[in-house]
Amino acid sequence: MALYWTIDSRRRAVELVADGEVSMADAMAFFDAVEGAEALxxxxxxxxxxARAAMTPDDLLSIVVRIRALHALGTMGPLAVVATAEQAERIARLLGAAAVADRPMKVFEDVKQARRWLEAQPSRSH
Structure with missing residues (x-):
């Protein structure tokens, strides 16, 4: 598994670190965890x-479908993605699927900036 996450119900926050080759199974396990914890x-x-993606185009399409299905379940919290410029370009389709939800979303090159931005976002109900 190349994804490591923490779901903090007190802070109403999810932190996800991708380290190494990320597969479709890794991504689906994360979505299952967030949905199961009612942390959307x-x-x-x-x-x-x-991170490095270890996915086929069909895998990516399946992930886009799953992201959109999660959007239908309720309010989505703000999303801060920290990625290199090259990574952001390669995952643009996934970022586009995530951006479809009515929620703040921004891509950063620095984790500290991403955290500050998230902390400035208004709380979202579920």
Whole structure:
């Protein structure tokens, strides 16, 4: 598994670190965890700076479908993605799927900036 996450119900926050090769199974396990914890409305910080995608185009399409299905379940919390410029370009389709939800979303090159931005976002109900 190349994804490591913490779901903090007190802070209403999810932090996700991708380290190494991330597979579709890794991504689906994360979505299952967030949905199971009823944490869709929590703020989310994804640090993908050390990640490499190990997915086919069909895998990516399945992830886009899952992201959109999650949007239908309720309010989505703000999302801060930390990625290199090259990574952001490669995952633009996934970022586009995530941006479809009515929620603040921004891409950063620095984790500290991403955290500050998330902390400034208004709380979202679920």
């Amino acid at each position: 409305a929590y703020s989310k910080l994804l640090d993908g700076t050390r």
